[in-house]
Amino acid sequence: MLRIPKPILEGMVEHAKRESPLECCGILGGKNHTVEKAFELQNAEKSPIRYSMAPQDQMKVFEEMEKESIDMIAIYHSHPHTIPFPSETDVKLAFYPEMASIIISLKENENPAVKAFRIGKEAIYLEEIEVIA
Numbered sequence: 001m002l003r004i005p006k007p008i009l010e011g012m013v014e015h016a017k018r019e020s021p022l023e024c025c026g027i028l029g030g031k032n033h034t035v036e037k038a039f040e041l042q043n044a045e046k047s048p049i050r051y052s053m054a055p056q057d058q059m060k061v062f063e064e065m066e067k068e069s070i071d072m073i074a075i076y077h078s079h080p081h082t083i084p085f086p087s088e089t090d091v092k093l094a095f096y097p098e099m100a101s102i103i104i105s106l107k108e109n110e111n112p113a114v115k116a117f118r119i120g121k122e123a124i125y126l127e128e129i130e131v132i133a
């Protein structure tokens with residue numbers, strides 16, 4: 001279970017729309033499964049079908065999170081044209097399998113879908129998202 005404040009969730013969808021047709025990506029920091037802050041990162045791949053985060057960008061976010069005493073609790077990226085389910089590449093490149101991985105799908109433009117997963121070696125688990133005020 002992940003709790004995400006509505007303004008942060010809306011900000012992630014905005015980020016996805018801004019970067020479309022390329023995938024966007026970012027890191028969510030917080031505590032006890034509750035997101036407190038979103039960090040937008042550059043998609044180093046500049047690709048519509050995959051993403052990666054530059055190590056130096058990640059370091060900056062980790063430093064900021066440490067300053068604010070929050071932990072990394074999820075990563076997110078967008079699927080501009082496909083469903084909100086981990087792609088083969090997402091599974092292959094799941095750098096943080098212990099971390100929730102959120103996918104924002106813009107496949108249905110009018111109705112963006114946001115889903116969270118845990119991508120394990122053997123299976124993909126759906127993680128529930130609770131939107132909080």
Ligand SMILES: [Zn+2]
Nearest residue numbers: 079086087090
């Ligand atoms: Zn993906």
